[in-house]
Amino acid sequence: MGLVEGRRPVDLPVESRLPDLGRAAGWLNSPPLDAADLRGEVVLVEFWTYTCINWLRTLGHVRAWAREYRDQGLVVIGVHTPEFPFEADADNVRRAVERLGVDHPVALDPGRTLWEAFGNRYWPAFYLADVDGRVRHHRFGEDHLDETEDAIRHLLRDAGRHPAGDERVPVAPIGIEAPADWAHLGSPETYLGWARGERFASPGGAALDRSRTYVEPEHLRLHEWAFVGEWVVARRASVLTGATGTLIVRFHARDLHLVMAPRGAPVPFRVLLDGRAPGDAHGLDVDAAGHGTLAEPRLHHLIRAPGAVEDRVLEITFLAPGAETYVLTFG
Structure with missing residues (x-):
C-alpha cells in the first residue's frame, strides 16, 4: 500500500544513519559526495548494476524522481555494485x-564496500534518508515504486519543502524499461555458468571448465536450455570456443534477454523463434530477420513477442567464437 499524502507513515522506522558514501571507489556525473555534502538534503540511494533487468525496469521512475524533485532538495545517488566481472570496469x-540517460550522481562500488556498509543483498535496492541522515524507508526489487515516491514526497514535506502538485510524477516506460508482463511471465532467471546453472539439458551434462562439443537434446522441456557446438561451461559464464555454436531455450514469457560479452572482436549472431526469423517479435538488439551483433558487454533484448504469451523456443547461433553468455532473463 502506498503512503498517504500529508500523514506520517507508520512503516518508516528510524533504523540507522546513512553510511558514509565517501568510501566509493569513484564517481560519475558528480564530484565525490560525503555526509557533509548531503547534510540538509533528502537522499535516495539506489543500488544497481547495469545488466540487471529488474533495475532497468525501475530506471524511468528513478530518472523522473531525480529531475522532478531535485529543486525541492532530493539528491538521488546510484551506487553501482557489479554482479559480473565486466561490470566492475569503470569505462563499461x-x-x-x-547510453541509458542516467544523469544523477553515480558512486562506483566495484569492491562491494558500500554494499556491505548498507548490509545490502539485492539489485535494485532503495534506501531513503531524511535531512538528518536517518534511513527512513528501504525497499528491494522493482515493486513498491509508488510507495517509494510517496515516501520521498513525505520526507520533503517534513523538511519544509513543497513538491509541486499532489500527484506522482507521470512515467511511461518504453523499450527495455517497460514493465514485465507479470500476469503471464512463467520462466525464471536462468544462469549459464556452473555455479548457479540449473535445467541444463544437453546430453551428457556439462563438462565443467573445459571445452566440449555439445549436441541438441531430442526434446527440450519448458525452462530447459542446451548448447550445440563447442563450449566451455565456466563458473560464471559459458563461452563459445568453436567456430559457431548455438544456445537453445524453451521459455514462457513476452520478453527474453541475454547478458553476454564478446571475448575480443564483435561476434555476429542470428536468432530464431520457433525455428523461424522472429519478425515482429524481434527485440531491440535484433532485426526482423533475427540478425544482431555482440559488440559490448551488456544485457541484450532479443525477443518481445506480441499477442498471447505461450511456450516458445529461442535459438541464438553465434557465427564466430568468443561469445561469453551469462544469464537469461525474462519479462
Missing part, C-alpha cells in the same frame, strides 16, 4: 550511464 559503467 560510464558507457552504460551515457
Whole structure:
C-alpha cells in the first residue's frame, strides 16, 4: 500500500544513519559526495548494476524522481555494485550511464564496500534518508515504486519543502524499461555458468571448465536450455570456443534477454523463434530477420513477442567464437 499524502507513515522506522558514501571507489556525473555534502538534503540511494533487468525496469521512475524533485532538495545517488566481472570496469559503467540517460550522481562500488556498509543483498535496492541522515524507508526489487515516491514526497514535506502538485510524477516506460508482463511471465532467471546453472539439458551434462562439443537434446522441456557446438561451461559464464555454436531455450514469457560479452572482436549472431526469423517479435538488439551483433558487454533484448504469451523456443547461433553468455532473463 502506498503512503498517504500529508500523514506520517507508520512503516518508516528510524533504523540507522546513512553510511558514509565517501568510501566509493569513484564517481560519475558528480564530484565525490560525503555526509557533509548531503547534510540538509533528502537522499535516495539506489543500488544497481547495469545488466540487471529488474533495475532497468525501475530506471524511468528513478530518472523522473531525480529531475522532478531535485529543486525541492532530493539528491538521488546510484551506487553501482557489479554482479559480473565486466561490470566492475569503470569505462563499461560510464558507457552504460551515457547510453541509458542516467544523469544523477553515480558512486562506483566495484569492491562491494558500500554494499556491505548498507548490509545490502539485492539489485535494485532503495534506501531513503531524511535531512538528518536517518534511513527512513528501504525497499528491494522493482515493486513498491509508488510507495517509494510517496515516501520521498513525505520526507520533503517534513523538511519544509513543497513538491509541486499532489500527484506522482507521470512515467511511461518504453523499450527495455517497460514493465514485465507479470500476469503471464512463467520462466525464471536462468544462469549459464556452473555455479548457479540449473535445467541444463544437453546430453551428457556439462563438462565443467573445459571445452566440449555439445549436441541438441531430442526434446527440450519448458525452462530447459542446451548448447550445440563447442563450449566451455565456466563458473560464471559459458563461452563459445568453436567456430559457431548455438544456445537453445524453451521459455514462457513476452520478453527474453541475454547478458553476454564478446571475448575480443564483435561476434555476429542470428536468432530464431520457433525455428523461424522472429519478425515482429524481434527485440531491440535484433532485426526482423533475427540478425544482431555482440559488440559490448551488456544485457541484450532479443525477443518481445506480441499477442498471447505461450511456450516458445529461442535459438541464438553465434557465427564466430568468443561469445561469453551469462544469464537469461525474462519479462
